[in-house]
Amino acid sequence: MILVLLYHKVIKYPTFDLWWKTFDLQLCIIKRLFKVITLDDVVYLVSEGKHPKYPSVAITFDDGYADNYIYAYPLLKKHGLRATIFVASSRVLKEEGKRKTLEDYWKAKASFSELYSPKNMWQANYEFLKEGKSQDFLSQEELCSMGDVFDIGWHSKYHTKDFCEERLLDFYDGKSWHWSLLHAYGEEPKMGFPIFPMKGSLSIRRGRLREEVRAFLRDLPSDILRKRGWKEWLRQELLKNFDKLLEFEKEEERIRRVEKEIDESLRELEEMTGKRIIHSAYPFGDYDELLRNMLSQRFLSAFTTQKRTIKYGEDKYLIPRVTVPKDMWSFLVILAKFLRNL
Numbered sequence: 001m002i003l004v005l006l007y008h009k010v011i012k013y014p015t016f017d018l019w020w021k022t023f024d025l026q027l028c029i030i031k032r033l034f035k036v037i038t039l040d041d042v043v044y045l046v047s048e049g050k051h052p053k054y055p056s057v058a059i060t061f062d063d064g065y066a067d068n069y070i071y072a073y074p075l076l077k078k079h080g081l082r083a084t085i086f087v088a089s090s091r092v093l094k095e096e097g098k099r100k101t102l103e104d105y106w107k108a109k110a111s112f113s114e115l116y117s118p119k120n121m122w123q124a125n126y127e128f129l130k131e132g133k134s135q136d137f138l139s140q141e142e143l144c145s146m147g148d149v150f151d152i153g154w155h156s157k158y159h160t161k162d163f164c165e166e167r168l169l170d171f172y173d174g175k176s177w178h179w180s181l182l183h184a185y186g187e188e189p190k191m192g193f194p195i196f197p198m199k200g201s202l203s204i205r206r207g208r209l210r211e212e213v214r215a216f217l218r219d220l221p222s223d224i225l226r227k228r229g230w231k232e233w234l235r236q237e238l239l240k241n242f243d244k245l246l247e248f249e250k251e252e253e254r255i256r257r258v259e260k261e262i263d264e265s266l267r268e269l270e271e272m273t274g275k276r277i278i279h280s281a282y283p284f285g286d287y288d289e290l291l292r293n294m295l296s297q298r299f300l301s302a303f304t305t306q307k308r309t310i311k312y313g314e315d316k317y318l319i320p321r322v323t324v325p326k327d328m329w330s331f332l333v334i335l336a337k338f339l340r341n342l
Contacts, residue, residue, distance in 0.1 A: 157265035162206035200286035
C-alpha cells in the first residue's frame, strides 16, 4: 500500500498551522518507518498494478506558499527527501528575489527574526484576490530554485470556489466566511448577501448572483440587517420576490472556461520552470467526470483529497491523499492506521 501525504503550510511559530519543528519531527519519523517515493513512482506502481516492496509514502504540498521555500524546503533537503508542490500559477510572484530560509539561519547568514512570518491560508488567499498578489506566495525565482527537492505539479490558475447549486445556506454577516466569496460575488461581500454551497470553480457550472438580486440587496436599509431575526426575514423576502437567485453558465461556456484556465496555467508553469509538468491535483479536491477527462488528456496523473491510502487498481486520475494535521498525535494516528492495514 502507498500513502500520499498532503501539506499546505509550514510556519514559523506553533500557532494556526504546522510548526516547522513539528514538520522536522514528522520527517524523521517518515524517514525511519517508510520508503519515501516520488509521484512518478506512485503512478508507475498504480499503472502497473504493482505493490511496493516496502511501506511507501509520497509527500505533496498544495498551492505554492512562500513558507514551502523558507521552512519546508530546507528541512526536506536536510533529510534527503523529495516532494511535489502543486502550484496555482496566478499566485506566483513575478518579481525577482529569494527570501532568507532556515538554511540561512542554520549557517548564521540570517537571524531567526529575519525569516518571513507566514500568514494563514485565509489571509494569504484573501489578500491575493483583493490586491492581485500576496507576498505569502512563492516568487518565480524561489519556485525554480527548489528543483533539487521539489517536483512541480499543476493546481489550476486562479484556485477559487464558486456557487454550485441554488440552495440558500446562510447570509453574509461579517463573521467566518470562505475567502472565495470575494471571487464568487465579484466584489467585497456585503451584509445580507446570500451564501450558497461552493465547490472548486473548475469542477462545476458556476452560479453568479443575479444582478436584480444584487440591486435589491443593496437597496435594503442598513438598519434592517441589525434587527433580531433579520436572516429569516431576508430569506422570506428573497423567496417572495425572486424565482431564482443565481444565474448559471451554460455547459459549453463552462467547457471553454475550464479548458482555457487549464491550458493557460499549464503553459505558464512550464514557461516559469522550463520543465514539463506531468502531475496535477484538483483544486480543493473537487472534480467531476468532465474535469477528470480534461486532466487525463494533459497529465500523467491527477490527485484528489480523498482521505485514504491508495488501493490496488486505483484510477491514476483519482489518486487519494491524506491531509496532514498540525498536531503530532493526529499525525501518528494516521501513520498507525496505515501500518496496521499493510
